[in-house]
Amino acid sequence: MLDFPRWRIWMLNTLIVVGMAFAIPSLLPASMRAQLAQFVPTPTINLGLDLAGGSHILLEADTSQLAEARLEALEDSVRTAMRRANPQIAIADVSRSEGELSFNVTDMSKVDAAREVILPLISNATGTRDWNIGVNNGNRIILSPASSGDETALDQAMDTAKDVIDRRINALGTLEPTIIRQGDNRIVVQVPGLDDPEALKALIGKTAKLEFKLVDEQADPDQTAQGKARVGSQVLPYPDNPTGLPYIAVRRLGGISGDKLVKADPTFDPQTNEPAVTIQFDSEGGQRFARMTQQNVNKLFAIVLDGQVISAPQIREPIFGGVSQISGSFTTESANALSISLRSGALPVDLTIVEERSVGPDLGADSIRRGVLAAVIGTTAILVLMFLVYGRFGMYANVALIVNVLMILGVMSFANATLTLPGIAGFVLTIGAAVDANVLINERIREELKRGRRVVQAIEFGYKEASRAIFDANSTNVIAAVLLFIFGSGPIRGFAVVLMIGIVTSVFTAVTITRMWVSLWVKRTRPTDLTI
Amino acid sequence: MKLLKLVRDDTNIDFLKWRGWAFAISLVLMAASVGLVATKGLNFGVDFIGGQMIRATFTQSATAPVTELRETVGSLGYGDPTIQRFGAENQVSIRMKLPEGADKNPELANAMAEKITSKLKADHPDVRIDGVDSVSGKVSEELFGKGVLALLAAMAGVSIYIWFRFEWQFGVGAIWSLVHDVTLTFGLFSLTGWEFDLNIIAALLTIIGYSLNDTVVIYDRIRENLMKFRKMEMASLLNLSVNETLSRTVMTSVSISLPLIVLVLFGPDVIFGFSMAMAFGIVVGTYSSIYQAAPILIWLKVGSHSFVPTDEGTGSKAERIGADFGAQP
Numbered sequence: 071m072l073d074f075p076r077w078r079i080w081m082l083n084t085l086i087v088v089g090m091a092f093a094i095p096s097l098l099p100a101s102m103r104a105q106l107a108q109f110v111p112t113p114t115i116n117l118g119l120d121l122a123g124g125s126h127i128l129l130e131a132d133t134s135q136l137a138e139a140r141l142e143a144l145e146d147s148v149r150t151a152m153r154r155a156n157p158q159i160a161i162a163d164v165s166r167s168e169g170e171l172s173f174n175v176t177d178m179s180k181v182d183a184a185r186e187v188i189l190p191l192i193s194n195a196t197g198t199r200d201w202n203i204g205v206n207n208g209n210r211i212i213l214s215p216a217s218s219g220d221e222t223a224l225d226q227a228m229d230t231a232k233d234v235i236d237r238r239i240n241a242l243g244t245l246e247p248t249i250i251r252q253g254d255n256r257i258v259v260q261v262p263g264l265d266d267p268e269a270l271k272a273l274i275g276k277t278a279k280l281e282f283k284l285v286d287e288q289a290d291p292d293q294t295a296q297g298k299a300r301v302g303s304q305v306l307p308y309p310d311n312p313t314g315l316p317y318i319a320v321r322r323l324g325g326i327s328g329d330k331l332v333k334a335d336p337t338f339d340p341q342t343n344e345p346a347v348t349i350q351f352d353s354e355g356g357q358r359f360a361r362m363t364q365q366n367v368n369k370l371f372a373i374v375l376d377g378q379v380i381s382a383p384q385i386r387e388p389i390f391g392g393v394s395q396i397s398g399s400f401t402t403e404s405a406n407a408l409s410i411s412l413r414s415g416a417l418p419v420d421l422t423i424v425e426e427r428s429v430g431p432d433l434g435a436d437s438i439r440r441g442v443l444a445a446v447i448g449t450t451a452i453l454v455l456m457f458l459v460y461g462r463f464g465m466y467a468n469v470a471l472i473v474n475v476l477m478i479l480g481v482m483s484f485a486n487a488t489l490t491l492p493g494i495a496g497f498v499l500t501i502g503a504a505v506d507a508n509v510l511i512n513e514r515i516r517e518e519l520k521r522g523r524r525v526v527q528a529i530e531f532g533y534k535e536a537s538r539a540i541f542d543a544n545s546t547n548v549i550a551a552v553l554l555f556i557f558g559s560g561p562i563r564g565f566a567v568v569l570m571i572g573i574v575t576s577v578f579t580a581v582t583i584t585r586m587w588v589s590l591w592v593k594r595t596r597p598t599d600l601t602i
Numbered sequence: 603m604k605l606l607k608l609v610r611d612d613t614n615i616d617f618l619k620w621r622g623w624a625f626a627i628s629l630v631l632m633a634a635s636v637g638l639v640a641t642k643g644l645n646f647g648v649d650f651i652g653g654q655m656i657r658a659t660f661t662q663s664a665t666a667p668v669t670e671l672r673e674t675v676g677s678l679g680y681g682d683p684t685i686q687r688f689g690a691e692n693q694v695s696i697r698m699k700l701p702e703g704a705d706k707n708p709e710l711a712n713a714m715a716e717k718i719t720s721k722l723k724a725d726h727p728d729v730r731i732d733g734v735d736s737v738s739g740k741v742s743e744e745l746f747g748k749g750v751l752a753l754l755a756a757m758a759g760v761s762i763y764i765w766f767r768f769e770w771q772f773g774v775g776a777i778w779s780l781v782h783d784v785t786l787t788f789g790l791f792s793l794t795g796w797e798f799d800l801n802i803i804a805a806l807l808t809i810i811g812y813s814l815n816d817t818v819v820i821y822d823r824i825r826e827n828l829m830k831f832r833k834m835e836m837a838s839l840l841n842l843s844v845n846e847t848l849s850r851t852v853m854t855s856v857s858i859s860l861p862l863i864v865l866v867l868f869g870p871d872v873i874f875g876f877s878m879a880m881a882f883g884i885v886v887g888t889y890s891s892i893y894q895a896a897p898i899l900i901w902l903k904v905g906s907h908s909f910v911p912t913d914e915g916t917g918s919k920a921e922r923i924g925a926d927f928g929a930q931p
Contacts (some may be wrong), residue, residue: 547814
């Protein structure tokens with residue numbers, strides 16, 4: 071047991087040095103770390119928001135609304151496809167209900183042709199179908215959602231939503247957000263150092279779906295006031311309506327959506343000098359916008375944002391070139407926020423904030439300062455006690471403990487792990503387990519000496535007999551840590567991660583490394599007497 | 603150099619003599635804890651019941667004006683707040699139920715936070731808002747469910763391990779002492795009214811880990827002695843095992859208590875409850891290893907027949923694993 075071949079000593083020493091080296095960047099002050107980063111990579115430990123201060127926002131997607139949006143998009147594409155089919159296929163009695171789209175093919179003989187037109191619309195790249203197609207009464211086609219289609223749609227929508235949020239937050243500047251998907255329909259946004267998340271929430275919570283719709287100028291204002299619209303029209307809220315009525319009727323069809331933008335910038339309206347937003351369509355969107363304005367000169371069109379009309383100007387002349395200006399009652403800030411949202415694209419789903427936490431930087435800094443102070447005092451006390459009780463062997467344990475702490479920090483830096491308050495609890499438990507391993511070994515050596523064994527033999531027995539309990543104790547901790555990681559949520563997982571890393575490093579340092587040092591000492595001095 | 607000895611070499615305390623009393627006292631305390639939790643309940647934080655919590659420090663005052671706050675915040679029309687000091691005298695947490703409909707419309711929760719904080723700032727220029735947490739009912743239910751599940755899974759998992767590594771009686775002893783520790787900690791939180799949030803679950807997990815560590819060390823020694831002294835009466839054997847490991851128990855408990863005492867005294871106020879829970883757990887965990895986990899083996903009729911030291915027996919298997927893992931002979 072006390073025989074360590076040279077290669078093994080080298081290997082262990084290398085492990086220690088490498089493990090501790092990774093801790094260095096995390097321990098340096100930020101300015102020195104930045105200098106160091108010019109020469110070598112400097113992975114660091116992230117401090118959790120409870121320690122560093124910042125905002126944590128959990129967003130949940132409204133899946134029912136997503137299904138509705140898919141249905142709407144399907145209706146759109148079906149209508150367009152039927153119109154563009156050659157020869158055109160007439161459909162009637164289109165209805166969307168209970169998640170299904172159904173319509174009659176007016177000419178019975180064209181049902182099969184209609185199917186052929188629809189099939190490419192409802193198949194996806196993997197060869198499965200997003201929608202099931204059925205025919206009722208000979209000419210009524212029914213499209214119902216396939217479950218795999220729902221899942222894929224949600225998955226894609228969430229990925230897109232994540233990207234959109236990322237772009238929006240990045241537009242705010244120097245923040246360093248962490249944006250991750252959680253579960254099927256959630257996104258976590260964490261922004262360190264931001265303690266007042268109002269601006270952030272205003273930005274990421276907005277769906278920013280921009281539409282241009284024609285105003286139904288024949289609508290009866292009394293009907294509109296009651297929320298009733300003619301067939302083919304719908305009533306939308308319009309808080310800034312110059313007529314004073316907070317609603318307006320718009321045509322359902324014939325509008326275009328604003329998802330084909332290449333640019334959106336805050337500006338000022340040259341006539342009124344009020345804040346506004348200029349947008350530029352891509353070439354396809356620009357052509358459609360030109361066509362729409364060309365066909366509807368002198369009519370009113372409504373600019374609709376997230377289902378609410380922000381203004382309804384008159385089309386004075388056809389707009390070519392795809393550049394347009396949106397004015398409404400904007401402030402400089404809201405014009406800026408809207409242009410960021412438009413630039414980064416609309417969210418494919420509505421997101422609601424279901425959890426929000428913010429920690430002021432003062433509190434976080436206070437937590438770190440006092441936490442570190444407590445850790446330093448506590449660890450020092452352990453080191454002193456270990457030395458007083460076990461002498462030389464206590465020193466070995468102490469150095470191993472310090473190496474252990476540095477190695478945990480090193481592994482956490484390397485893995486870019488996040489240290490949270492519960493993580494500190496995991497740290498305490500790990501240090502406790504590491505100290506306990508050495509206590510177990512040293513107590514056992516004492517016992518074996520008392521039983522009259524010779525020094526070398528007592529040391530051998532001490533390590534061997536104590537290993538069993540150390541193994542069992544650490545195994546149970548591993549089991550607990552793994553289960554916690556599987557079943558726990560955020561903070562509990564942070565605890566589990568530190569615990570898992572700590573168990574490995576503490577067994578390594580407290581058992582293997584001290585054994586190496588002890589064996590080197592025994593070899594060198596051949597002790598016949600041992601004070602422990 | 604003369605080394606310090608926390609426990610004298612010839613220590614031989616008859617711990618097991620008081621096992622009946624200890625068990626009775628533990629049962630009473632556990633029943634009291636369950637009763638307290640059932641009647642008085644736990645002071646759940648927003649993590650587990652949803653709602654909004656605003657933490658504030660009155661930087662220029664020695665104490666926070668709790669009574670006044672209760673009135674002013676209560677008069678804002680959002681219902682009665684739960685206001686508590688935490689840590690220092692001038693720090694408070696203000697907890698509110700989320701306004702009706704906030705699950706659908708987060709603006710309502712924002713508006714409430716905004717209204718309360720601006721009222722605080724207007725009345726007290728020295729106030730510093732340290733944080734705002736809003737947790738919807740849905741998320742809090744999930745956090746609670748997951749926390750409880752993690753706790754139960756960890757307890758069950760480690761007990762099953764002990765069962766496989768030792769004997770089933772040891773598994774029962776381990777889970778019993780864990781239930782004991784967790785129940786008493788729940789009781790402490792109910793009694794003191796300290797806030798029970800996700801961090802406390804982490805503390806409970808640490809307690810479980812520590813208590814189990816202690817139990818495993820004593821169980822390991824009991825197993826060793828059972829194989830060594832095949833004629834010894836069980837109570838004496840347990841006493842011997844506890845005494846043999848006593849200096850280790852004391853040394854480890856003192857070591858681990860040191861950073862915790864420091865945390866309680868000087869640590870961040872936010873984790874006061876958390877540190878207290880851990881400190882309490884160390885004491886209870888050490889006690890339960892000696893007075894719950896060990897004596898239960900007598901009642902469950904563990905004896906020398908439990909471990910037969912053959913080449914293929916449990917004992918030698920354990921030693922073999924131990925050897926692979928640490929010390930090569």
